Amino acid sequence: EPEVTQTPSHQVTQMGQEVILRCVPISNHLYFYWYRQILGQKVEFLVSFYNNEISEKSEIFDDQFSVERPDGSNFTLKIRSTKLEDSAMYFCASNWSQETQYFGPGTRLLVL
Amino acid sequence: LAKTTQPISMDSYEGQEVNITCSHNNIATNDYITWYQQFPSQGPRFIIQGYKTKVTNEVASLFIPADRKSSTLSLPRVSLSDTAVYYCLVGDSNQAGTALIFGKGTTLSVSS
Secondary structure, X not given: OOOOEEEOOEEEEOOOOOEEEEEEOOOOOOEEEEEEEOOOOOOEEEEEEEOOXXXXXXXXXXXXXXXXXXXXXXXXXXXXXXXXXXXXXXXXEEEXXXXXXXXXXXXXXXXX | OOOOEOOXXXXXXXXXXXXXXXXXXXXXXXXXXXXEEEOOOOOOEEEEEEOOEEEEOOOOEEEEOOOOOEEEEEEOOOOHHHOEEEEEEEEOXXXXXOOOOOOOOEEEEEEO
């Protein structure tokens, strides 16, 4: 069964550093998403992406965040200048159209 | 988006049937009811989706009464590996690219 994959599985960074989280969505999917989950809290939507454009974003997705689909397979989330409160699990998801979203295993980001 | 209410936690024993009820009083005509499962440090995983009456798959059943103001996820004969957080989501799944809005979910603990 096709799966969404994410790299790295864990990332530790210093406050103020830039990080790029990578995702490979399921190959024939058209819609891509990023969510995050701070430890012990609920899953929060960050952004959705379709046809090389952001289609929806939450209040969390401020100017320090950006997304990109640099090639036909990868979907990336960049955090320009990390803060302590960016420490969380970041999940990528994708789907074809109206169907359910398929989530990746996540990247655990720790900002020191 | 319809707000959902579900129990914070439930306990069960192996082999028992578990029913988790979700209230969604202001569900809209176009809204579907979707349940996701999340294990610790993993991404949410789709379990089942329905619009009305009953839906069954190899994992669970979903019961939706005629007024659609609530729904019940039924897990037959749970095992220890069913220990997870279960999320009830309500939204218009016909809108592609729509963000999923997660609540706090129901933490199910299965004991031997």
